[in-house]
Amino acid sequence: MSDDEHESKPARDRSQVTIIDIARMAGVSKKTVSRVINESPLVREETRKKVKEIIAETGFTPNPQARALAFRKSFLVGLVYDNPSPQYVVNMQRGILDTLGDTAFQLVLRPCDRGDENYRERVRSFIVQHKPHGIILTPSVSEDETLAEILREEECDYVRIASLELDVPSRSIRTHDAQGAEMAAAHLAQLGHKRIGHIHGPKTFRSAHERLSGFRSGLESYGLELAPELTVEGAYTFDSGVSSATRLLNRRDRPTAIFAGNDEMAVGVYVAARKAGLRIPEDLSIVGFDDTPISARIWPPLTTVRSPIREVGRAAADLLLKRGSGSENLEELQSFQLELIVRESTRSV
Amino acid sequence: MSDDEHESKPARDRSQVTIIDIARMAGVSKKTVSRVINESPLVREETRKKVKEIIAETGFTPNPQARALAFRKSFLVGLVYDNPSPQYVVNMQRGILDTLGDTAFQLVLRPCDRGDENYRERVRSFIVQHKPHGIILTPSVSEDETLAEILREEECDYVRIASLELDVPSRSIRTHDAQGAEMAAAHLAQLGHKRIGHIHGPKTFRSAHERLSGFRSGLESYGLELAPELTVEGAYTFDSGVSSATRLLNRRDRPTAIFAGNDEMAVGVYVAARKAGLRIPEDLSIVGFDDTPISARIWPPLTTVRSPIREVGRAAADLLLKRGSGSENLEELQSFQLELIVRESTRSV
């Protein structure tokens, strides 16, 4: 380096093909090449074809840094999340990456902590600085209306994933948790259980509310009532599952079945049952939610509700990428099938 | 839009502060401001201070897209991985993000599949197109010498995380798996076990080899031998743990303890033991490796080796960011303490 500072060597000078080379080879202007790249309809079909051929021959790919600078918008898609479950996070990432694939778009991770007072401002600075193409929000941050307002203020496109519709349809992906909980209720009702307990997640999570109300209405359609004294609040954690279940199982009128709001807590119920000397499923049936890997590895294998997280991630990214292309089919992108996975933790009374 | 195509609106025209504004306010040239931003030593202390003050006052942050274009190098750090364990992946991401924090650098995900013939070329196109600041490779892709060669060819900086040193020290982070396996061996030997089985990972993984040889030498230092007939190869999966353990436990001279190469397989050993009618730890002691969440939730809780994945991720990112700053301390960045977590799956014979 002739001058100073920057320590890292510049990338190899493999005289890269640029839009100028393509323009010259096709005998058109840069702008026309640019139009082809950006799929403008305002190019004669013949011209477009020629340019496309040359692009294919040369293997040219437009420089994303240059495009980002000119567009004032980068090719990053930000995932803003606070869900602590590794399985959930990884599945979501996989789904988004399925859609992003080998496009120019890159997935950038932005974990956050709602406990941090500045968390919203951190998201804002990310947006202002990096001008992402869009943001995908998962529960529970997706439920933060103030954050959504900030994104709108900064004119950043986004999609909110949640258990119910929180925003306009084009910015929402619903996960239909209530429906999954209904399936759990039907299963237990059909097995003849009457005294059924439920450990729901923290009330600050919409999913906890949706699963609770879905479970309740599911029981009601079988003429059963979800007894208030058998409905307790957990924290979606293993430990809270243990303590909540211990409370339920210590009652003289203990339930014969417990539906836990997620698998983590369901596994906690196993521990509480063992401590109480109860056999699963002979003395206690257990249903979880999420179908995390542990549900198939624990003994006995856990009956649980599978939520198609990866598909949800795929759909969220689709929504972002297809925006305005007219090809998005909101209906299709927003209908997910939950599934009850019946294993060996449930049995008829 | 006056002309055509691009559907998304340009970002808000909040006349953003640029390097020109800062230069004007400080009464210096753009280049001098640039020098301050890039921490060039070639600026008079007084000038630097003044510029820094103005930067702080205005809240100016240099535009990463513009810098990337001019530098021919982006502010992305790519994580290239193929490890299927969600827990591992998430911990690694967390560690890297700990270091990246609120810097201009962003973490970009590049999962890959070594089964895919083109996987190396996909990594190459990512690099050529996005010109990342650096790449972090985790096992097993980190062990692919051909891939490393491609990165060097493209002059892309990288750090390889592996259970042994595969590259020059400044591009390596060692995880010392052998040492962890030695601790497992010592633990079982001290409990008086003599007939000890080992289910190791696939031979294509260096970690499998390291854990095996560490375990063997650990036993040897207690005068014990790892019997070849009690050493079987698994696939690091739950199912392979079940089948490998079944084979070991069906022997008439079955082992009194099994060390599994990871927790996934260790959990498989639980299932095989249950099927064989063996109690844990009364009839069989089990030790795992990784300390994944399931190890504390399964019954009885699993004794396992904890590998500080998050710290490893932190160190890898440190190595990348501090490159050339002279402040990196290779020694320190590469010494990790593994820890044996003794739970209830092991007992003396």
Place this chain on the structure above:
DNA sequence: CTGAAAGCGCTTACAG
């Protein structure tokens, strides 16, 4: 130690 000019590779704004 500092600066004026040219350039990174694209797109926008305008004109035809």
Place this chain on the structure above:
DNA sequence: CTGAAAGCGCTTACAG
């Protein structure tokens, strides 16, 4: 439907 000019906000290369 197409193009020449200006610009995105920085850094490099050169000069002093």
